[in-house]
Amino acid sequence: GSSDDSDSSNAEGDNSSESSEDSNESSGDTPDTLVMGFVPSQDSDTIADTVEPLADRLGEELGIEVKGQVMTNYNALVEAMGANQVQIGFIPAFGYVLANEQYDVEVILKSIRYGSGTYKAQYLVRSDSGIESLADLEGKVWAYGDKSSTSGYLFPASQLMKEFDYASAPELESGFFSGTVQSGGHDNSALAVYNGEADVATTFDDVRTELEEEYPDVMDKLTVLGYTDEIPNDTISVTRNLDDELVQKIKDAFMSFNDDEEMIKIMNDVYNWDGIDEASDEEYEVVKETYQEFKDNIEL
Amino acid sequence: MKSYTLPPKPEKSLFKKLKAILIVVILAAIYVWTFLGIDIDWARAIDRIANNFARVIPNLFSPDWSATADVSLSILETVLIAFAGSLMAAILAIPLGFLAAQNMTGSRILTTIGKWILSAVRAFPDIILAILFVVAVGPNAFAGVLAIAIGSTGMLGKLYSEVIESIDMKVVEAMEANGANKIQILFYAVIPQIIPEFLSYAIYRFEVDIRASSILGIVGAGGIGTMIIFAANNRNWNEMGLILLAIIIVVTIIDFISARIRRKIV
Amino acid sequence: MIQFKDVGLVYPNGTEGLKNVNVTINDGEFVVIVGLSGAGKSTFIRSINRLVTPTKGSLLVDNEDILSYRSGELRKLRTKVGMIFQNYNLVKRSNVLKNVLAGRLGHTGTLRSILNLYKKEDVGLAYESLQRVNISEKIYNRADELSGGQQQRVSIARVLTQKPGYILADEPVASLDPPTSHQVMSYLKKINKEDNITTIVNLHFIDMAMEYADRIIGMRAGEVVFDGPVSEVNEKTFEEIYGRSIREDDLRGGADES
Amino acid sequence: MIQFKDVGLVYPNGTEGLKNVNVTINDGEFVVIVGLSGAGKSTFIRSINRLVTPTKGSLLVDNEDILSYRSGELRKLRTKVGMIFQNYNLVKRSNVLKNVLAGRLGHTGTLRSILNLYKKEDVGLAYESLQRVNISEKIYNRADELSGGQQQRVSIARVLTQKPGYILADEPVASLDPPTSHQVMSYLKKINKEDNITTIVNLHFIDMAMEYADRIIGMRAGEVVFDGPVSEVNEKTFEEIYGRSIREDDLRGGADES
Amino acid sequence: MTNQSKDVVKGKTPSLYPVKTKAQVSIIFIVILGFYFFSMFWTQREMVGGFGDSLGNMFTVIGKFFPPNLSVIPAILEPMAQTIQMAIVATTCAAILTVPLALMSAQNITTFKPLYYATRTLMNILRTIPDLVLAVIFVGLFGIGVLPGILALFIFSLGILAKLISETIESVDMNPLEAMRASGGNVFQVIFFGLVPQVLPQFTSFVLYVFEINIRASVVLGLVGAGGIGLVLNQQLGFYNYQNAMAIIVLIFVVVIVIEYISNKLREALI
Numbered sequence A: 001g002s003s004d005d006s007d008s009s010n011a012e013g014d015n016s017s018e019s020s021e022d023s024n025e026s027s028g029d030t031p032d033t034l035v036m037g038f039v040p041s042q043d044s045d046t047i048a049d050t051v052e053p054l055a056d057r058l059g060e061e062l063g064i065e066v067k068g069q070v071m072t073n074y075n076a077l078v079e080a081m082g083a084n085q086v087q088i089g090f091i092p093a094f095g096y097v098l099a100n101e102q103y104d105v106e107v108i109l110k111s112i113r114y115g116s117g118t119y120k121a122q123y124l125v126r127s128d129s130g131i132e133s134l135a136d137l138e139g140k141v142w143a144y145g146d147k148s149s150t151s152g153y154l155f156p157a158s159q160l161m162k163e164f165d166y167a168s169a170p171e172l173e174s175g176f177f178s179g180t181v182q183s184g185g186h187d188n189s190a191l192a193v194y195n196g197e198a199d200v201a202t203t204f205d206d207v208r209t210e211l212e213e214e215y216p217d218v219m220d221k222l223t224v225l226g227y228t229d230e231i232p233n234d235t236i237s238v239t240r241n242l243d244d245e246l247v248q249k250i251k252d253a254f255m256s257f258n259d260d261e262e263m264i265k266i267m268n269d270v271y272n273w274d275g276i277d278e279a280s281d282e283e284y285e286v287v288k289e290t291y292q293e294f295k296d297n298i299e300l
Numbered sequence B: 001m002k003s004y005t006l007p008p009k010p011e012k013s014l015f016k017k018l019k020a021i022l023i024v025v026i027l028a029a030i031y032v033w034t035f036l037g038i039d040i041d042w043a044r045a046i047d048r049i050a051n052n053f054a055r056v057i058p059n060l061f062s063p064d065w066s067a068t069a070d071v072s073l074s075i076l077e078t079v080l081i082a083f084a085g086s087l088m089a090a091i092l093a094i095p096l097g098f099l100a101a102q103n104m105t106g107s108r109i110l111t112t113i114g115k116w117i118l119s120a121v122r123a124f125p126d127i128i129l130a131i132l133f134v135v136a137v138g139p140n141a142f143a144g145v146l147a148i149a150i151g152s153t154g155m156l157g158k159l160y161s162e163v164i165e166s167i168d169m170k171v172v173e174a175m176e177a178n179g180a181n182k183i184q185i186l187f188y189a190v191i192p193q194i195i196p197e198f199l200s201y202a203i204y205r206f207e208v209d210i211r212a213s214s215i216l217g218i219v220g221a222g223g224i225g226t227m228i229i230f231a232a233n234n235r236n237w238n239e240m241g242l243i244l245l246a247i248i249i250v251v252t253i254i255d256f257i258s259a260r261i262r263r264k265i266v
Numbered sequence C, D: 001m002i003q004f005k006d007v008g009l010v011y012p013n014g015t016e017g018l019k020n021v022n023v024t025i026n027d028g029e030f031v032v033i034v035g036l037s038g039a040g041k042s043t044f045i046r047s048i049n050r051l052v053t054p055t056k057g058s059l060l061v062d063n064e065d066i067l068s069y070r071s072g073e074l075r076k077l078r079t080k081v082g083m084i085f086q087n088y089n090l091v092k093r094s095n096v097l098k099n100v101l102a103g104r105l106g107h108t109g110t111l112r113s114i115l116n117l118y119k120k121e122d123v124g125l126a127y128e129s130l131q132r133v134n135i136s137e138k139i140y141n142r143a144d145e146l147s148g149g150q151q152q153r154v155s156i157a158r159v160l161t162q163k164p165g166y167i168l169a170d171e172p173v174a175s176l177d178p179p180t181s182h183q184v185m186s187y188l189k190k191i192n193k194e195d196n197i198t199t200i201v202n203l204h205f206i207d208m209a210m211e212y213a214d215r216i217i218g219m220r221a222g223e224v225v226f227d228g229p230v231s232e233v234n235e236k237t238f239e240e241i242y243g244r245s246i247r248e249d250d251l252r253g254g255a256d257e258s
Numbered sequence E: 001m002t003n004q005s006k007d008v009v010k011g012k013t014p015s016l017y018p019v020k021t022k023a024q025v026s027i028i029f030i031v032i033l034g035f036y037f038f039s040m041f042w043t044q045r046e047m048v049g050g051f052g053d054s055l056g057n058m059f060t061v062i063g064k065f066f067p068p069n070l071s072v073i074p075a076i077l078e079p080m081a082q083t084i085q086m087a088i089v090a091t092t093c094a095a096i097l098t099v100p101l102a103l104m105s106a107q108n109i110t111t112f113k114p115l116y117y118a119t120r121t122l123m124n125i126l127r128t129i130p131d132l133v134l135a136v137i138f139v140g141l142f143g144i145g146v147l148p149g150i151l152a153l154f155i156f157s158l159g160i161l162a163k164l165i166s167e168t169i170e171s172v173d174m175n176p177l178e179a180m181r182a183s184g185g186n187v188f189q190v191i192f193f194g195l196v197p198q199v200l201p202q203f204t205s206f207v208l209y210v211f212e213i214n215i216r217a218s219v220v221l222g223l224v225g226a227g228g229i230g231l232v233l234n235q236q237l238g239f240y241n242y243q244n245a246m247a248i249i250v251l252i253f254v255v256v257i258v259i260e261y262i263s264n265k266l267r268e269a270l271i
């Protein structure tokens, strides 16, 4: 077990690693094999289902075997990192916040997409709906993917709550909007608006590109009404009791991918990333606040 | 016309009549409640399917062959997880099945305890079991094996106990009559009677587990589940078609093989 | 020798299975018990190896009161009293040899029997018993592949391997057709004579009883209403046992039993 | 009248169930068919209502060759030929009245019968039939609550409600004890006499056959080996039917049947 | 057979099983064991580290689920009701449609072979599709909501029920049916009077068994947004409200127990 505080304060104490070759005075574990867990963000237009290219390369760079495993549910990843079954996690912002809160997992890097370390959520309405500002949304029907989606729900809800002065999410849903549709995914939300079942959808920017193939007129029929604040991209995080020096090596290895033509291409093809950048916990403060805001009054 | 005597009407006690009426009323109430509660917008549904049919169904039937290698590997992993898991469950369920069988323990209390354990095990969603085992052994197929093993034990134990309760106790008596002790009776009179059913259920469970283990991928416990979710999220119906085809083929083959094995052994 | 002394048996639900039974059966006798359905024939027979326990009186087998026996002694008693059932009670899915060997369970250690490690003599004895009832060629067939008569012969073989001092048979031929019934009864008789094993058989049919028995015991409503050699049986005995001469009553609704 | 003319029947697996059977059964007769297991008794009886179809010859019921009948005519034939089975063939979980009413299915419309809308006369008839076999007080009991003899009487009542011209009974008493057997046979005989219904019964026991039959037909290996009034039956007939005098052969391994 | 008897005659003490049977059973046993070890090897191939802390780790996580936060129960009653309603509709429809399908896929009733094989095959294919896949496809077709959930449960139940019930039908006592036929009943009458009473208790208990399965399957349906309590369970897990999630599991457990109880009572009443 790994209780939250003991790990960070006296990490040397609970060193349970079998490896002894590393004899420097650094704190924490240096396992023989690293396990990398990957939960691709649903807030992205293509979703990769493999972590192998990254794991293989990382293993080469570090000289340690690295195994990768993809999952679609970040609870499992958070818990696995807590139990030190996974040392490196590719976690979306929201999952990172949970992992950090529960098990002191630490962010070291983040992905860069379209040249930015952040993305935002958008409000989609039908072009012919006559809705022109967020205020026009009052009394309309709101489609969102699912309540634990940062861009699909949490950020827009938070923004609207602030702007129109609602104390809690349930009040917003029932007071401001006339109804809500929980669609299960960003694409479904957009389609709900497209099909007239809802008036506004909150999705990542820009979900329409994903739908263009199946629904060629989606770009015309749906208009972006506005955007939310910036949301930090997916993280690369490590467990707290990993050896500092090893963490540094991991950081360097990932950063070196930015200079490697071949790797950039892989990252772009597979994960839709332009690059990798350093990140710190503060950048995720905004998500943390949002989480706190919703945690207890999330409607059952 | 010939005259005839009608039989007396059946005597039903008032209590019985009331009970019958009560049951009908309750059933009717449940259905009214259900149909009031479920509100489906049929117009919308028809509209939806009219729109989506062409987008989904034809694609399902034109599988994306390029993913064949990946899908095969995942489905193989699913089969292995299901096999190892259900074999473990098949064995774990034996003591529980005996515990929950009235005619073996002869004690209502023990039987009830056994049945409750089995029910409790069954109430845990597979997905949460899988998360627990990912925590225990890491995100890999073995976590899936353990999740399947525990998850199936509940159902198998229940089925086993029903088999044990239905054996021919006369044979047990015959063994008693020639001086066999309890353990000998178990091996000579009970086990030969239950083995075929136990095997059938274990094999049936293996088949069910192939389907169940397909969701384990969601939490990183291996198998084809991740691919299903990804195909769904990416609206990649061609790949879904291939996955579906693979599952159907594999389960059918297993069905075929297991039917033969069963025939051999039974 | 088996001695019933004032034996009574009341089932938990209050039915009186046996009432005041006093009977002595000598070694080597072939006794047939007849009576209507529910007369207490099975109860009588099953008391002897304590599959049911009389609630009154004393029951002596080889001069020991078996009513006080507890599990260890009980197993020993049952090892020396073989039993044959109406429905054969074979393990349908096991083969004939294994079924017959089950007769030796009482003589075999637990571990040995679980591991199927029978002594060579036991297997030999089983095979010999099968030969005696002329069915050794079916040794590896599953019990449910045999006809009723064959199954009953296997169950006789099972009892033979037990090398019992007594054989109890509870309606051994009720499920068989007449020629096969005669066959089975003949085997029982033959064993009784050859090995001098005391044999007690329940039968529905008084005619068949008279053909094979040395002695007939008639029961009715838990009581022994006739006990004597075959030669003493006459039309009146018949009426005593069946409670009435059959024919005349048939059309009056057959009130009590059917 | 039922006429078998050179009737032969070969089962799909090649077994010859009937060989060259020539028999005429007149209206109102009470015929008992005896023979060993496998002799073809059931095959004979089941040919008459076409539960099996002879492959050779012609079979006339009321002067019509039934072998060419197809489903509609077949149902009509079966409506007038009632049948009683060894194991009663009642629906165990339905009550007695419902079981007896099933005898009227052939006279009732599908919809009517499925909705349990029997005509008053039909219910009356069913009740009356139950009274004739003295079991009307069990009318609302489930069939599986009755004893064997009672079940067989219900199945006779079922046949009676059918108001048949012929009754076929395939070993109606094989599962019953002797007193109950006599009872059931007596009811059959009574109905045969009172309603003048031609009755054909299969029996294992030649002694019981002789007690009730007007005429006995002996079968062996698919052939009719004896056909005549009861008075003509003697020890030789017995040997003809059973192929040998029984006793002596029993111990020789019972080669053929058991 | 003759070989065996010869063996027996030669060696005075025959072995307990004929050699051929022994060999066959041993081979099957070895193959199964071999496949098991291969499975264990394969599934553990990616495993890093041993079982050292496994139990401790598990208990840490299990601890987070306790105590269940039962105060949320009132709030989850509505989605639970929705789940039950979905299961009722799906089970009822499946139970009705199963009747003709099960009759058609029972060998002793459907003597027309092509029809028998066609229905059998169709049912077998339906049965192989995981509920998750069904849910995903129906959500793809109808969008999110109860309808795809109901349809997924319906198809899924249909496959199981038709198999179980056709097997029950195949095992009924055919004698009463023959008696009905012998008294001149037509096909429908024979089925209705001879068959239905015999399969009714089994039918009821299988339907209730499938109902129970459907309640639990709704957890999976929730994963892809097909409505019901599963959706809420997922959300609560997503927000790391494990104690709320446990309350939901407890509620599901209670519902399952109640169904089992009703099922037993009904079965007793019917048998």
Ligand SMILES: Nc1ncnc2c1ncn2[C@@H]1O[C@H](COP(=O)(O)OP(=O)(O)OP(=O)(O)O)[C@@H](O)[C@H]1O
Pocket: C011, C012, C013, C015, C016, C017, C035, C036, C037, C038, C039, C040, C041, C042, C043, C044
């Ligand atoms: N376990 C039991 N509990 C209660 N009553 C019983 C039990 N076994 C038998 N009886 C009753 O005891 C009486 C005698 O039964 P028993 O079985 O000895 O009769 P039987 O002569 O063997 O009859 P059958 O010819 O039907 O086998 C019957 O009235 C029977 O109902």
Ligand SMILES: Nc1ncnc2c1ncn2[C@@H]1O[C@H](COP(=O)(O)OP(=O)(O)OP(=O)(O)O)[C@@H](O)[C@H]1O
Pocket: D011, D012, D013, D015, D016, D017, D035, D036, D037, D038, D039, D040, D041, D042, D043, D044
């Ligand atoms: N459906 C069938 N297919 C093949 N062979 C059959 C079939 N039914 C009966 N037989 C065979 O036909 C022969 C005559 O059988 P049948 O049932 O008429 O004899 P039975 O005299 O009624 O015998 P039992 O006294 O055992 O009822 C037997 O050899 C039997 O094995």
Ligand SMILES: [Mg+2]
Pocket: C041, C042, C043, C170
């Ligand atoms: Mg008895």
Ligand SMILES: [Mg+2]
Pocket: D041, D042, D043, D170, D171
């Ligand atoms: Mg017959």
